[in-house]
Amino acid sequence: MNRSFFQPARISRDLMILPNDEYYRRRYRKRRGGSWLLLVVTAAAVLLAAVGARATESDMTPNANGADGVSINDTGSGDLLFRGGEPGRYIPAIHLGTKVAVKVRGLVAEVNIQQEFSNTSQDWQEAVYVLPLPENAAVNGMEIVVGERRIVGKVREREEAQKVYREAKAAGKRAALLEQQRPNLFTSRVANIAPGEKIAVEVRYLQTLRFDSGQFSLRIPSTLTPRYIPGNPLPQDSEVAVNAHGWALPTDQVADADKITPAMMPMAELARNGSHKMTLDIQLGMGLPLVDIFSPYHEVSFRRETGHRYQVELKEGSAAMDRDFALHWRPQASAMPSAALFAEQAVKQGEDAEYVQLLLLPPVSGDASPNKLPREVVYVVDTSGSMSGTSIRQAKESLLLALARLSPQDRFNVIEFNSNYRTFYPRPVVATGDNIRAARDWVESLQATGGTEMAPALREALSQQLNDEAGELVRQVIFITDGAVGNERALFELIRQRLGETRLFTVGIGSAPNSFFMRKAAEFGRGSFIQIGDLNEVQSKMRTLFEKLENPLVTDLEVRWPAGMKVEAYPKRMPDLYRGEPVRLVARVDGKMLGRAGSGQVIVSGRLAGKRFTREIALDSLRVDNEGNGIGSLWARAKIAVLRDEQQQQGRLSGTDGAEDSLRKEILQLALAYQLASPYTSFVAVEETPVRPTTEKLKSSPVPNAVARGQMLQQQTYPQTAVGVYGQLLWAMLLIGMGALLRIAHRISGKLGALRVHWANGLRRYLRRSVPDVRRRRNRLEARLLLANTGKGK
Amino acid sequence: MKSIVRFGSLILVVAGLWQLGGSAWLLAKAELAQYLIANAWDRQLASGTPHKPWPWADTWPVAKLQLAQQKPLMVLSGTSGQALAFGPGLLESSALPNDSVQEARTTVIAAHRDTHFRGLAQLQVGNPVRLQGADGSWHLFRVNHTRVVNSLRESLPVYAERDLVLVTCYPFDAVDAGGPLRYVVHASYEPGAASVQL
Numbered sequence: 002m003n004r005s006f007f008q009p010a011r012i013s014r015d016l017m018i019l020p021n022d023e024y025y026r027r028r029y030r031k032r033r034g035g036s037w038l039l040l041v042v043t044a045a046a047v048l049l050a051a052v053g054a055r056a057t058e059s060d061m062t063p064n065a066n067g068a069d070g071v072s073i074n075d076t077g078s079g080d081l082l083f084r085g086g087e088p089g090r091y092i093p094a095i096h097l098g099t100k101v102a103v104k105v106r107g108l109v110a111e112v113n114i115q116q117e118f119s120n121t122s123q124d125w126q127e128a129v130y131v132l133p134l135p136e137n138a139a140v141n142g143m144e145i146v147v148g149e150r151r152i153v154g155k156v157r158e159r160e161e162a163q164k165v166y167r168e169a170k171a172a173g174k175r176a177a178l179l180e181q182q183r184p185n186l187f188t189s190r191v192a193n194i195a196p197g198e199k200i201a202v203e204v205r206y207l208q209t210l211r212f213d214s215g216q217f218s219l220r221i222p223s224t225l226t227p228r229y230i231p232g233n234p235l236p237q238d239s240e241v242a243v244n245a246h247g248w249a250l251p252t253d254q255v256a257d258a259d260k261i262t263p264a265m266m267p268m269a270e271l272a273r274n275g276s277h278k279m280t281l282d283i284q285l286g287m288g289l290p291l292v293d294i295f296s297p298y299h300e301v302s303f304r305r306e307t308g309h310r311y312q313v314e315l316k317e318g319s320a321a322m323d324r325d326f327a328l329h330w331r332p333q334a335s336a337m338p339s340a341a342l343f344a345e346q347a348v349k350q351g352e353d354a355e356y357v358q359l360l361l362l363p364p365v366s367g368d369a370s371p372n373k374l375p376r377e378v379v380y381v382v383d384t385s386g387s388m389s390g391t392s393i394r395q396a397k398e399s400l401l402l403a404l405a406r407l408s409p410q411d412r413f414n415v416i417e418f419n420s421n422y423r424t425f426y427p428r429p430v431v432a433t434g435d436n437i438r439a440a441r442d443w444v445e446s447l448q449a450t451g452g453t454e455m456a457p458a459l460r461e462a463l464s465q466q467l468n469d470e471a472g473e474l475v476r477q478v479i480f481i482t483d484g485a486v487g488n489e490r491a492l493f494e495l496i497r498q499r500l501g502e503t504r505l506f507t508v509g510i511g512s513a514p515n516s517f518f519m520r521k522a523a524e525f526g527r528g529s530f531i532q533i534g535d536l537n538e539v540q541s542k543m544r545t546l547f548e549k550l551e552n553p554l555v556t557d558l559e560v561r562w563p564a565g566m567k568v569e570a571y572p573k574r575m576p577d578l579y580r581g582e583p584v585r586l587v588a589r590v591d592g593k594m595l596g597r598a599g600s601g602q603v604i605v606s607g608r609l610a611g612k613r614f615t616r617e618i619a620l621d622s623l624r625v626d627n628e629g630n631g632i633g634s635l636w637a638r639a640k641i642a643v644l645r646d647e648q649q650q651q652g653r654l655s656g657t658d659g660a661e662d663s664l665r666k667e668i669l670q671l672a673l674a675y676q677l678a679s680p681y682t683s684f685v686a687v688e689e690t691p692v693r694p695t696t697e698k699l700k701s702s703p704v705p706n707a708v709a710r711g712q713m714l715q716q717q718t719y720p721q722t723a724v725g726v727y728g729q730l731l732w733a734m735l736l737i738g739m740g741a742l743l744r745i746a747h748r749i750s751g752k753l754g755a756l757r758v759h760w761a762n763g764l765r766r767y768l769r770r771s772v773p774d775v776r777r778r779r780n781r782l783e784a785r786l787l788l789a790n791t792g793k794g795k
Numbered sequence: 796m797k798s799i800v801r802f803g804s805l806i807l808v809v810a811g812l813w814q815l816g817g818s819a820w821l822l823a824k825a826e827l828a829q830y831l832i833a834n835a836w837d838r839q840l841a842s843g844t845p846h847k848p849w850p851w852a853d854t855w856p857v858a859k860l861q862l863a864q865q866k867p868l869m870v871l872s873g874t875s876g877q878a879l880a881f882g883p884g885l886l887e888s889s890a891l892p893n894d895s896v897q898e899a900r901t902t903v904i905a906a907h908r909d910t911h912f913r914g915l916a917q918l919q920v921g922n923p924v925r926l927q928g929a930d931g932s933w934h935l936f937r938v939n940h941t942r943v944v945n946s947l948r949e950s951l952p953v954y955a956e957r958d959l960v961l962v963t964c965y966p967f968d969a970v971d972a973g974g975p976l977r978y979v980v981h982a983s984y985e986p987g988a989a990s991v992q993l
Contacts, residue, residue, distance in 0.1 A: 043805075044812045723964035724880065725972025726909040729818035736811025743804035 022759075044737075054385045093266070094122040095194070097130065097278035099322060100252040101221060103283040106583075107343045108360055109631045110208045110219050112138070115146065118191050118704065121274075127170065127192045127695050130704040131263035133222040135208050136185040136517035141640035141677055142205030144682035145177045145191070151203075153181070154686030156676045157557040158669060162683035166190065173693030177202050179684040182260045183489065184642070185517040186225065188677070207631050207638075212360060214294075214581030215337065215543055218329045221534075223279055224513045225320035226387050226485040227265055229453035230255045242418045250638045255487035261387060262487070266705040268323040277322040277707050283313040285330065293331040298512070311593035323707040324512035325534060337362075340618055342603075344595050345626040347633055349674075354630035355595050355625060358605070361584040361618070363555045366610045369646055373551060375410040377429050377474040378403075383448065383482035385419040385509070391536065392511040393712030396481045398539045399508055400444050406547055407432035412474070414465055415440050418458035419451030429465060448456035453486050462500040462676050476503040477550060480522065484515030490649050492518075496525040497650065504528040504545065529579045549579035553610040558584060563601025563620065567591040569637040578607075587636040596625040637675035644668050645680070658774055811956050813907040821880065825910035828881035830857050832869040841932050857885050859927040860904060860962075865914045870926075874905045883911050883961075892926065892934045892984060902926070905962040906976070912963035914981060924982045926961060936982035944977050957984040 003596045072472070076573075098117040103110050118128040134140065143154035154177060157165060162178060169176035170192035178190040179202075184649060187204075194200050211218045231254050271277040281301075285291065294303050300316035313328065340361040346356045380403060382396055400415070407413055412429040413436075416422055425443050430436050462478045484507070486492065496505060505526020509519040512534055523530035529549050531542045558575035562568045569589035578584065584605055594600055600620035607614060665681060672679035693699065828848065835848035836856045837947040845855045860883060883906035885891065890900040906912035918924075924936040936959040943965050958981065965978035975984035 043808065044815070582866045722879070722905050722907055722962060722977065723909055723911070723969070723972040723974075724821050724907050725820045725970075726821055726907075727968065728970040728972055729821070731816050731970055733811045733813075733815035733818065736807050736814060738811075740804040740807030740809075740811060743800060743807065747804070 014168065038667055080523055086114060088623060092124055093121055093271075093274075093276065093705055094124070094700070095128045095704050096274055097322075097704050098276070099223070099279040101279060101281050101326075103219065103221075103281070104319045105210065105283070105285045105287060106629075106631070107287065107398055108212075108341060108358055109212055109635065110210055111205070111631065112208060112221065113203060113205050115201050115203045116189070117199050117201040118194060120194040120196055120693055120757070122700070122702075123404075124700045125196065125753050126194045127699055127701040128194060128704050129188060129701060129708055130189045131225065131261065132189045133225045133513070133706075134185055134187055134204075134206060134548050135220055135222065136520055137149075137289060137632045137638070137642075138185070138206040138208050139677055140187070140204060140206040140684070141180070141634050141675070142182070142203070143177065143179045143519050143678075143686060144203045145175060145686045145688065146201040146203055147175065147688075152686045152688050154684040154745065156673055156678070156682050157685055158600060158673075159681050159683050159778065162685040165685050165687060166192070169687040170699065173691035173695060173697075173699075175200065175688040175692055177686045179683075181678045181680055181683070182257060183517055185222065185515070186261050186430065188260060191352050193699065206587055207634050209358075209585075209587075209635060212583050212585070214548075215334075216329050216331045218327060219283075219288075219325040220516065221281075221515060222326075222516070223324065223326060224709050225263075226511055226513050226515065226712065227481050228261055228264065228487040228515070228708055229385060230486050230487045231452070231454055236462055241736075244259070254491060257487075261547075264703045264705040265708050268321050268441070268707040268710070271705070271707055272321060279317040279326070280319045281313070281326065283328065287332070289332040291330050292333050294328070295330070296328050297538055299326055301328070321707065321710075323540060324710045325514075327534065329530075335346060336515050340616065341658075342618055342620075343626070343632060344634045345629045346593075348628075348630045348635075350542070355590045356636050357588045357590060357591065357595065358632045358635065359584070359586050359588070359618070361605055361616055363578060363584060363607060363616075364609060364614050365580070366553055373408070374475045375412075376407075376477055376550070377412040377466055378407070378477045378479060378550075379414050379416065379429060379462045380404070380463050381418065381458055381478060381480045381482075382444070383419075383480075384417045384447050384449050384451075384453075385393040385453035385485070385608065386450050387483055387485040388510065389451065393447070393449040395533050395536055396508075396510050397447065398445055398536060399481055399510070399533060402439060402539065402543045404437050404441055404444070408435060409433065413440070413598045416462055416465075417447055417455065419449075421451075422454070422455055422458035422461055424461065424465075436618055453482075455482070455486050455492055455506065456488070459492060459495055460499060461499070463496070463503055463505075466501075468502060476501075476736050477528070478505045478526070479508060479546075479550075480505060480526075481508040481510060482514075482518075483511040484518030486515070486518065489515075489518050489521065493646075494649055495526045496522060498682075500526060506530065506550070508533060508542075508546065511709060512711055521602065524576070527577060529582065532542075545581065548581065551660040552580040554579050555607045555609045556586075557581075558605070558607040559582075560586065561606070562588075562590075563594075563602040563603075566594050566601070569640075572644055575607075587632060587639050589633075589636050595620050596619060596623040634675055634677060637677055641668050641679050643675070667768055822839075824880055825882075825907070829869055829911075832871070832882055833859075833867075836869055841931070848881075854881070854884075856882075857892055857929060858904075861916055861925040862914055863922040863924070865917075868906070868911050870904055877909055879905065880910075888947065889960075892927050892959075900957050901960055903960045903962060906969050908963040908965070912961070913967075915961060915963050915978060916967050918961075918980055924961070924980075926959065935985040937985055938980055938982045941978065941980045943970070944979055946977050957986075958982065959984070 048651050062766060068444075088473050096119045098119070100115040100117075102113040102115075105111075114132075114134075116130070116132070118130070120126045120128075143151040145154070154173070156162075159180065162180070166178040173193055175194075176192045178188075180188045180190075182188055189202055189204070191200055191202055208219070211220070268277065273718055285294070285303075286308075290309050294311060294313060295301070296313075300322050301313050302316045303314070304312040305313060311330075323622050328335065340359070342360075343358045345356050369619055380400055382400055384393065384396075388396060404413070404415075409432060411432045413432050414429040415425040417425075425440055459480075462480070466474075466476050503526075505522060506528040507519045507523045507526075507530040509532035514532055514534075516532070519530040519532060529546075533542045534541055555578040556580065560570065560571075560575060568588050568590050569584050572586065573654065575584065575586075584607075598621055600623070603618045605616045605618070644667055648668075653663070668679055669681045671677075672682040678684055796956040830939060833878050835846040836859060838845040839856065847855055854871045854873055854877065856869045857872045860870050863868040869882045871878045871882045871884050874886050878884040883904050886903035886905060889903035890940040891902055904913075908915070918941070919936050919939055920940060922938045926934045926936065928934065961980040961982070963978050964972070964974060966974075967978070
C-alpha cells in the first residue's frame, strides 16, 4: 500500500536529470539584467519628459503671471493664505465704489453714502459688506439704486426684515438689507446682482457735529480695525453657520463675533482691481464765515460760495478706503456766537411737537490756574497685535509726551496690556525724574503683539488708586488704545461699576479706531476723548488733552426750561465739561411753544472754578423750521442710546429679561416711529419683480474691508515652507520598488513550478539520508527471517 | 493575467519615475537658481538697478543672507510658491532693515526646509546672521531664540522693530509637506555692526 507513496524513491537519483541551483541562478541573473536595462531606459525617458514639461511650464508662467490671480496649482508649493478666504491670492468677486455726499446745516451733517457693488464674476451674487459708520449716526434711510430706478427701503423689526429679505433673495428679486451690529458697525447685504451688473445701495444718516475748543469736526469712517474677540468659542449653531462671512467664531463674551469681523484685505490688492475708492462732496452751509478748513488725513480742496457756503472735495478726486476721513473747521473768532439754538417742527402727521438743538459755550477760566491740584494718573497703553505698525508708534509718542508733562507733586503709573497686563510699578509712584526716566525706557521697549484682553487691565487701572487718599488727589486714567474689541458693552459696565472718583480719558489711536468705544468709555468714565490718526497729530491732540486734564471743569450744570413747558431733553443729566467742550442737548417740546411771544427762556447754570455762572437764551425770537426732520431723528437716536445704556445697567443688576423687555419695546417703537435703524430694527428694500431665473444659482460673497493704513493684516499666516522633496523621493522609491517587485514576482512565478520540484527533491534526498528506510528494514528483516527459516528448515 | 501585471507594474514604475523626476527637478532648480541669482545680485550691486536672474523670472533678488558660517543664500522678493522654489523669500508685508526708526519693521524670510533652509536647524542661539541689503551694506543680527509654532493658531510676528525672523517648516525631516508646524528663528538687530563689508 505504501509503495505508491514512496514510488519515486525507487528510481535511482543518478538516473534522473534535474536542473541544479547553479542553473537557476545563472538563468535568472541573465533575465534580470535585461529587465533592469529596460527600467533604466524607461526611467531616463520619463525623466527627460518630466524635465521638458517643467521647463516649458516655467517658460510660460511669466506671461500668464500678471494681473491674474495665482491658480490653485501654483499655490500648492506655497503662498500667503488668508484665513477665512479661499486659498491663494483671493480676488473678491464684488468690487466696491463709494460716493459720499455731505450737507452740513446748523449743527447737523446729513450724510448720503452711495455704495456701488459691481459683480465681476460669472455668477449671480449676494454681496455682504460690513459698513462702518460714525458712532452717533442716526440712520434714517436706505435705497437700492439700479440705473435710474430707486427702490426705497423701509424700517422693519429685525427678524421680520430678515425674513422679507430672505424670501426676496430666494425668489430672485433684487433686495437689500441694512442691519445694525454695533452703533458704528452695520451689515449691508444686496441680493441678486446679475453677472457684470452694478447695483448701488444708498444709506442716509444724520450726525451731530463734534465741537471742541472752537473747532467743528466731522468724521466719516471707511474701514475698521479688526476687532479682538475675547472669550471661548461657542459651539456653532446652524443659524450662524449659514450666514457666517466673518472669520471669528462667536464666543461666550461676544455672541455676534462673526458679524463684526469681516474679511480684511490689504488696500494695495484691492486697489489693483480698482475697488474700494471713495469720492467726497461736502457742502458746509453753517451760515458762518469759516477759517481753517482742513483734513488731517486727506488732501482736500475747498471753494467758497455765496452766503458763507463752502464746497469741499478731495484733491485727487478719490481716496482709498483705508482710513477715516476727518474734516475740521473753525468759525471766525468774531463770528462765533456763544450759543446756537435750532428748532424744527415735527413733520409727522398727528404729532404736535417741536425739537430743539442747543449748543452753548461755557465761560473760560483764565489760563494756567495758579493752584494746580496734584494728580494721580494711571496710563494704560494697548500693546495688542492690532496696534502694531504705525499705531504703536503713535501710542508711544503720546505716552512719552504725557509722561514728560507730569509735575513733581503728581503720582503716576503705567500699565500695558495685550493678552495679559503688566504694571510698571505695583502702585502709583511720585513723578520724580528718575521714576519718569525708568518708565520712559520701559515704554520705549514695548512691542505690539497678542490679544486685546481689556477687561483685566481696566479693572487693574481703576483699582490702582488707594481709597485712603481720596479727596487729596485728582484721579485720572488715560487709556491709549485703538478700541479694537468686540465686547464693548461689558467694558462700559465695568467702567461704570468701578469708576469711583476716577475720571477715565480715552486716546483713540490709528487710522480706523473704534470711535464708539472711545466716546462711550469716556462718557461712562466721566472724562473726555481725543483721536490721533497720524504721528504728526500727536503733539497738537495731546495738547488739547492736557488742557482738559489740567484745567478746572464746569460742574453742576443745570438746564431750566420755562414753567409749563413739557420737555424731554437728552442727555438727562448734564455731564461735567472739560476745557473747550460746549453744553449741548437735544430736546422734544410738546405743543407749539417755541418761537412766539411769551415762549420764555432757557436758563443754563453751572459752576466753574468755584464761581457760579448763568446763561439765558430767549426762546421767543427762535425761528422754527417747518421743513427739516433732522433734529427729530437725532433726538430719537439720543433717546435710543440712553435706553440702551439703561438696558446695559439693568441687565446687569436684575439679570431677568422683564425690564429689558419693556426697554426693548420702547426702543423698537421709537425706531419704527422715527424710521431709524437700531439694534432691533433694520432697513429692507425689495424690488417687486424677480430678475434672477430660478435655474441660476445665487452665490454669497463677502466684500472685504481694506486693512487700515499703517496696520498689518493680522490674520496673516505663515507661508508654506516645504516642497516635500523627501516625501516625493520616498514615493518615487516606493512606486518604483513596487513596480519592480511586481515584475520580478511575475517572472519568478513562471518558474516556480520547476523550483518546487527542485525543492521537493532536495527535501526528499535529505529525508532519505536522515530517516531510516522502513521498507529496507522490513526487507532485511524478512530476509533474515527467511534465512533463519530456511536455515532451520535446511 | 500576465499582461495586467505587466501593465500595472509599468504604471507604478512610471509614476515612481515621475515623482523622482519631480523631486530631482526641484532640487536641481533650487541649487542652480541660486548661482544665477547670485550672479544677478552682483550685477545689481554694481549697477544699482534690479536685474532679473533669468529673462523670464517673475522675482528678483532683494538681499543676501548668511546663516552663521554657512554658504550665503540669495533672498528673493515674495514668499509665493514660485519664489520659494528658487530661494528664500522676503515676506511682502515685512521690510528689509533700513536706517529710519519710523519705518522700522520686522524682516521675515521664509524658505523650504528641504532645500535652502536645511541649515536652519544647525543655527544656535548667539550665532550671527548677516543680511546684505540692496545698497550693499551688511546688517548683523544675532539669534536670540528659536521656537516651534503652530501656524494655524499664531500669526506671523511682524512688528515695528528691526528684527529678523527666519521661518521654515517643522519637523525638518517630515515626509509630508503640508504640516501646520513652523520653525521660527528670531534674531535681534545689532545696530553698531551695520555696513560691515565682507
